Structures are given as structure tokens and as C-alpha cells.
Amino acid sequence: MTIQDILPATGIKVIAGASSKKRMLHDLGDMAEASFSLDHSMVVDALMEREGLGPTGVGHGVALPHARLPGLTKVCGLFLRLKKAIDFDSVDRQPVDLAFALFAPEDAGVEHLKALALVSRTLRDENICTKLRANEDPATIYTILTEASAAQAA
Template identity: 45%
Template sequence: MFLTSLLDRHAILGSVSANSKRQGLQMVADVAARQLGLDSVEVHQALLEREKLGSTGVGLGVAVPHAALKGLDRMHGVFVRLETPVDYDSIDDMPVDLIFALLAPENAGTEHLRALAKVSRVLRQKDLREQLRKTDKPDALYALLTGIADSNAA
């Protein structure tokens, strides 16, 4: 699976100001609403509900929030780079500034799990995280995310 199949270049925000995890997830919901024709409130609520089960902060300043939503026919990604890291209750207690959200159809099953694993694997790459933090241009972020992912596809 390539990140190009998950991430549209218009589903990226390169420099977002947020004061909390909740605000960061709202940014994700706003992008999803605009790009996918979803209801921002429903997306935000679904992401918050998932967070109640346990933080999606996977460490190293990265979060991979995810939710299953009505109205989707395939997996979609949204990437947000925060200007300043926010507390996210991550597994390593580090604040988060890189958010790659996955939005799945209600019946995604194993496709959802494979996408989570792929995104987590890609964002564990230290060089990639450093490069993502150095730019706020959506096109550059898209190139970094899809270029690294495609060359290391599993």
C-alpha cells in the first residue's frame, strides 16, 4: 500500500496553530469536511470518541488518529503539521506536532489496520520526521510523505 492511495495533496495543512489535541483534531475534521464532503462535527466527534479508548499519540511527536465513518467508500488520509507541539497523552509523553489521520469506511476491516501499520512505519523514520518539521508547504509535505512511502513500500 502506498501513501499516495491514502493521501490527496489537498488534504494537507502545512502550518497550523492549535493549543490542544482537541483543536488539532478539529483541524483534521475541517480538512476532511472540505475535501471529502463529510460533516466536520461528525468527523471531530468520531476522532474524539476513538481517543477515549486510548491516545493515538504513537510517540516521537507523531499521532495517528483514526475513525470509521459513514459515507466513505475507501480509506482517506489527512496530514496536519502543527506550528507548536501540543500535549497529546502520547505513549512517550512527548507533545505532538505531526498528525496523520486515517478515515475509514465503516466496513474497512483489515484494510484499516494495514493502513495504520503503514503510516506508523513511515513516520517512524527519523529523517522523514525531521524533513516534515522543516517545511510548511503542502506540496513539499505531500512529496515527502508519498516519496518516502513509495520507495519503501511493503
Template identity: 50%
Template sequence: MDIGELLADDGVVLRGGASSKRQALHVVADVAAETLGLTTERVLEALLEREALGSTGLGSGVAVPHARVPGLARVTGVFVRLDTPVAYGSVDDQPVDLMFALFAPPAAGAEHLRALAAVSRALRSSEMRERLRQAHTADAIRALFVRDTAPAAA
């Protein structure tokens, strides 16, 4: 799965301003709402409902919050890099600064799971995480996901 194709137009944001997990999720919800044509409240509610089931913090400063949201046509993602990592309840108790959020239509079961697996696999790479942290622009981050995660040619 090409992660670059999952990223919404204008769905890559480098910004700070979050001092808690909830605020970080609110930043993600703002970005997603703008790119998906939804309300921030609707997106945040979906993220918080999913987060109540268990933390989406994978460790090594990475979280992959995700939610099913009615009204979407396909699985779509947004990427947010926080300037200051926030406590997130991750499996390793490390604060999070890299957040790749996925949003799926309610009926996109297998597609949603494939997207989660692809994003998680890509963000397990310490080299990829370092490149994401060093990138200076949204375009540079988008290019990393396209270049480093595109399927190999057959």
C-alpha cells in the first residue's frame, strides 16, 4: 500500500502548541476536518472514542490515532509533527511527536486494517522516524512517505 496516496491534500502539518494528548488529538482533528470537509468536533469525538478503547501510541514517539467516520469515501490520512512531544500513554511510556492519523468509512474494514499495518510498519523504522523529525517542509514529509513506502515495481 502506498502511504503517500493515503495522505489527504494539505494533510501534512508541522506545528507545535499541544501540551497534552487531548490537545494533540485536537490538532489532528483540526487538520483532518479541514482536509476531509468535516467538523473538528465530529473528528475529535471519533478519535476520542477510539482512544478510550486503548492508546494508539506505538512507542518511539509515534502514534497512529484512527477512527471510522461516516461520510468518507475512502481511507484517508493526515500527518502531524508536534514541536514538543506530549505524554500519550504509549506502550513504551515515551512522549509522542509523530502522529499519522487514519480515517475510514464505517464499511472499510480490510482497507482500514491494511492502511494501519502499512503506516505502522513504515513508522517502526528508526531511519524513517529520524527523517520525519528532520524534514523542514510538509512537501519533504510527503515525499518521504511516497519514496520510502511505495510498493516495489514488479
């Protein structure tokens, strides 16, 4: 599995004005509706419910919000780069400016975990995060993410 398998080229957005975690989750709901024809409210509710179990801010300005959703047949993802970092209750208490959201079928077992591990490994790389933060073009961001994933798989 590579990032290219789960992230469509159209699933990347750079946002200037997310003011809170809740607003960012709503932005992800909008993106999921546009990219995967998922119901906005269902996506936001599932992400909020997951955040209630424990924040998905993994540190170093990165969040990995994720949820299992009915109607999906495979794991899919979206990437959001915030121009202004927001409080996300991260483990290291640092604000978040990079978020990779994952959505999995309700019955997804190991595929969901493999996708989380892949994205986590990719965004743990300081050089990749620096490149992502230095770019605002979604096509460039997509290339950075997919090339990093392909290099790891090799």
C-alpha cells in the first residue's frame, strides 16, 4: 500500500482560515463530501466521536484524524495544510498545521491499521514535513507525499 492508493490528487487542500479543531473537522467533512461523495454530517460526527476517545494530534504539528464509515469499500484519505496552526490537543501540546485524515469501511481490519502506519511513518519524517510546509500548491504537496511513500515502499 502506498499513499497514492488512498489519497486522490484532488484530496489536498491548503486552508488559510481554520480557526479551531472543530472548524478543521468540518473542512475535512466538506472535502470528503466532494472527493468521496460521503455525507458531510456523518463524516464530521464520526471524526468528532473519534476525537472524543483521545486526540489524534500525534505531535510535531501533525494530526491523523480518522474514522470508520458506512458505505466505504476501501480506505481513503485527505490531506490538509493549514497556513496558521491550530490547537489540536496534541500529545506534545504543539499546534497542528498538517492533517492527514483517513476514512475506512466499518469492517476494515488490518487495511485501516496499515494505512495509519503508512501515513504516520511518512509524516514522522522531518524533511517531508518541512517540504509540505514550504509549499502551497496541492499538486506539489501530492507529489511530495506520493514520492515519499513510494520511496519507503521500495
